[in-house]
Amino acid sequence: MNNAVAGFSKLSKEEKINWIANHYFSTPSEAIALLKNYWNSDEKIQKLHDEFIENTISNFYIPLGVAPNFLINGKYSTIPMAIEESSVVAAASKAAKFWSTRGGFKTTVINTEKIGQVHFIYKGDESKLTSFFAQLKSKLFTITEHLTKNMQKRGGGILDIVLKDKTDLLPNYHQLHVTFETVDSMGANFINSCLEQFAQTLQEEALSCALFSEEEKNLQVVMSILSNYVPNCIVRAEVSCPIEDLAEKHIENPHEFTAKFIQAVQIAEVEPFRAVTHNKGIMNGIDAVVLATGNDFRAVEAGVHAYASRDGQYSSLSHAKTENGVFSFWLEIPLALGTVGGLTSLHPLVKLSLEMLEKPSAKELMQIVAVAGLAQNFAALRSLTTTGIQEGHMKMHLNNILNQFEANDEERHLIKKHFKHHVVSHSAVVDFIEYLRK
Numbered sequence: 001m002n003n004a005v006a007g008f009s010k011l012s013k014e015e016k017i018n019w020i021a022n023h024y025f026s027t028p029s030e031a032i033a034l035l036k037n038y039w040n041s042d043e044k045i046q047k048l049h050d051e052f053i054e055n056t057i058s059n060f061y062i063p064l065g066v067a068p069n070f071l072i073n074g075k076y077s078t079i080p081m082a083i084e085e086s087s088v089v090a091a092a093s094k095a096a097k098f099w100s101t102r103g104g105f106k107t108t109v110i111n112t113e114k115i116g117q118v119h120f121i122y123k124g125d126e127s128k129l130t131s132f133f134a135q136l137k138s139k140l141f142t143i144t145e146h147l148t149k150n151m152q153k154r155g156g157g158i159l160d161i162v163l164k165d166k167t168d169l170l171p172n173y174h175q176l177h178v179t180f181e182t183v184d185s186m187g188a189n190f191i192n193s194c195l196e197q198f199a200q201t202l203q204e205e206a207l208s209c210a211l212f213s214e215e216e217k218n219l220q221v222v223m224s225i226l227s228n229y230v231p232n233c234i235v236r237a238e239v240s241c242p243i244e245d246l247a248e249k250h251i252e253n254p255h256e257f258t259a260k261f262i263q264a265v266q267i268a269e270v271e272p273f274r275a276v277t278h279n280k281g282i283m284n285g286i287d288a289v290v291l292a293t294g295n296d297f298r299a300v301e302a303g304v305h306a307y308a309s310r311d312g313q314y315s316s317l318s319h320a321k322t323e324n325g326v327f328s329f330w331l332e333i334p335l336a337l338g339t340v341g342g343l344t345s346l347h348p349l350v351k352l353s354l355e356m357l358e359k360p361s362a363k364e365l366m367q368i369v370a371v372a373g374l375a376q377n378f379a380a381l382r383s384l385t386t387t388g389i390q391e392g393h394m395k396m397h398l399n400n401i402l403n404q405f406e407a408n409d410e411e412r413h414l415i416k417k418h419f420k421h422h423v424v425s426h427s428a429v430v431d432f433i434e435y436l437r438k
Helices: 013-024 028-037 043-050 088-100 126-143 145-153 188-207 254-270 272-292 297-308 348-356 362-384 389-404 409-418 426-437
Strands: 064-072 075-082 106-109 114-121 157-165 173-181 220-227 234-242 318-323 326-334
Touching: 013 028, 064 088, 064 348, 064 362, 075 088, 075 272, 075 348, 075 362, 088 272, 088 362, 106 362, 114 188, 126 145, 126 157, 126 188, 145 157, 145 188, 173 188, 188 220, 234 362, 254 272, 254 318, 254 326, 254 362, 272 297, 272 326, 272 348, 272 362, 297 326, 326 362, 389 409, 389 426, 409 426
Parallel strands: none
Antiparallel strands: 064 075, 106 234, 114 173, 114 220, 157 173, 234 326, 318 326
């Protein structure tokens, strides 16, 4: 069957759905009904969702949960989390409650610089290019004033523009490496607009530069784009308490626990296979809050994982130690976030999430997100080094299995009662369901 289609984007939403249903499904009416079942009943909200992206046919729902009892710098927060993975919200909540009675989380924003680059090819004398840039730099600031004036009023703008020679990496490759402060916006559109103006001016000025030969005047811009790697937009989150204060139900010997916990972190620091899973756990917490607050979790993921590899080997984002009888656990991560612009002022649940967080600034949101990541990591490591990860995870996963097999209310009651005292596994649950149904 030829499923190619011309002019698909010009079809109405109904026509798109009908085409898909008739081309890909044995029962088109069921596919259509399912897609429409996930439309928002409020036409205004649905229209808003339809216009977020192109070729919209329905909404793909992810649960929005909350993790309460986060004590951050002496203030309690309830953190919204949008995620589909079992046990993530429960683990974050458990870690939040644990640390709320042990001093809570402490956070510091270390820096907030964002980066953008104009990538260009220049074939000629390096000293001439250096002189040309020295003359051009002030004009680059001036020519973008119409773009930066509102950002400057809020305390942001272009911080610096640096010419970088990258010819050791690629023949004739150079950059304008630009640092920005975008305050409470993530700033992607602002940064890219400034960079494109720089690129245009760079080429125009090169053509009339008296220093350059005809070949040197033919400076070619390859592209102008922000970077999602922001190693100077860093936030630190940490917890600490006397080792004895760690004692609880599953930590009968705190000194033994801290020694094993630190070893687990050290393994993630030196072993990339473990580090990837270790950091994935951190990102469970981070991505869930980033998504709930309308930020770009793909950009955050890319930047964070690049940062984890900054020393030449992929390594743990978190670290732990004991010193003078005190246990400390912390992470430092790059987070380029915004609380204005983009979806933050459009998506109703994003606006609700930000209001729940008491309308944080971008710096405050960085701290909240980092704390969610550290809490998630602590919860995972505590489970791994005590009871094992599967006990809590599979109990949370039990509902998914029951839904998969469409268990009725009576079956659910009996199954949950049974697995209070038995190990949960997919096969064990299936066997018990089959036993009940016999």
